[in-house]
Amino acid sequence: MTAPAERVDYDRIATRYDAHRGWDASIPLRALELATGAPLRGIEPAGAILEVGCGTGNMTRWLLGSWPGPVVALDLSRGMLAQARAKFGDARFVRAPADRMPFRARAFEAALGSFFLHHLDGAARMRFFQELRRVLGAARGRRRCGGAAFVTSSHAQIRASYLTRWFPSVAELDCARFPDLDVLREELAEAGFSEIAATEVSRAVPRGGAEYIEKVRGRFISTLELVPEAEWHAGLQAMEAQFAAEGHLGDVSWYATVVHARCEP
Numbered sequence: 001m002t003a004p005a006e007r008v009d010y011d012r013i014a015t016r017y018d019a020h021r022g023w024d025a026s027i028p029l030r031a032l033e034l035a036t037g038a039p040l041r042g043i044e045p046a047g048a049i050l051e052v053g054c055g056t057g058n059m060t061r062w063l064l065g066s067w068p069g070p071v072v073a074l075d076l077s078r079g080m081l082a083q084a085r086a087k088f089g090d091a092r093f094v095r096a097p098a099d100r101m102p103f104r105a106r107a108f109e110a111a112l113g114s115f116f117l118h119h120l121d122g123a124a125r126m127r128f129f130q131e132l133r134r135v136l137g138a139a140r141g142r143r144r145c146g147g148a149a150f151v152t153s154s155h156a157q158i159r160a161s162y163l164t165r166w167f168p169s170v171a172e173l174d175c176a177r178f179p180d181l182d183v184l185r186e187e188l189a190e191a192g193f194s195e196i197a198a199t200e201v202s203r204a205v206p207r208g209g210a211e212y213i214e215k216v217r218g219r220f221i222s223t224l225e226l227v228p229e230a231e232w233h234a235g236l237q238a239m240e241a242q243f244a245a246e247g248h249l250g251d252v253s254w255y256a257t258v259v260h261a262r263c264e265p
């Protein structure tokens with residue numbers, strides 16, 4: 001089983017994280033569709049949905065804007081939740097560990113999360129998936145149970161990431177932190193989920209601009225907290241030099257995977 005190689009202190013980095021990390025609508029809404037098992041248009045307002053590892057609310061924002069029922073968002077970090085609450089007070093934010101969730105059985109129609117699963121080691125992830133089975137239930141008036149969808153990176157996507165052009169150790173660091181797709185499939189199956197599948201999502205950026213330098217300067221992904229300091233400075237300088245010489249950073253398209261599954265009633 002994969003164990004997180006190093007820990008990130010989200011309380012410490014919450015403000016900076018929030019300033020440099022954001023989503024557009026497409027990936028959160030695709031994850032929501034995959035979690036609920038239905039195109040969003042025409043969906044009946046039914047149960048509550050749960051976001052796990054919500055951080056500063058990057059995904060919560062889109063769930064609140066599109067899901068007609070209640071949205072509950074859980075995270076363990078006080079600092080990250082403080083940022084989220086300041087922006088999106090209308091979600092119910094809960095501070096708790098994902099593998100011991102303070103919710104009654106069948107409280108939610110669907111659950112989702114982004115870039116969160118890799119923070120749990122194998123044993124904690126299994127407890128979390130079992131907890132998910134407990135809190136997910138069939139919406140009133142529907143035969144089928146809801147499901148779960150998590151945005152993550154496969155090892156192939158990590159190795160192909162544009163960031164490795166400037167920060168080669170990102171590949172090794174993240175492959176050590178992220179469970180690969182076959183591991184997640186096995187764990188979900190063992191926890192009793194069915195219809196387990198992986199869907200690639202992407203954002204095409206054929207010519208990256210200066211904003212990518214700013215994102216890296218702000219260490220917009222937690223892995224950049226773990227890259228050796230000398231490599232981080234050298235990579236940043238190389239990005240700046242490339243931008244100065246060519247006026248762009250080349251292809252910085254981004255790929256991720258939504259792992260999704262259903263639970264039987």
Ligand SMILES: C[S@@+](CC[C@H](N)C(=O)[O-])C[C@H]1O[C@@H](n2cnc3c(N)ncnc32)[C@H](O)[C@@H]1O
Binds near residue numbers: 052055075076
């Ligand atoms: C990389 S951030 C992702 C935040 C947000 N989903 C996003 O995409 O911007 C991972 C989040 O998982 C949270 N987290 C880590 N371990 C957790 C646990 N055991 N229970 C609940 N949340 C946890 C962290 O506090 C952090 O906010």
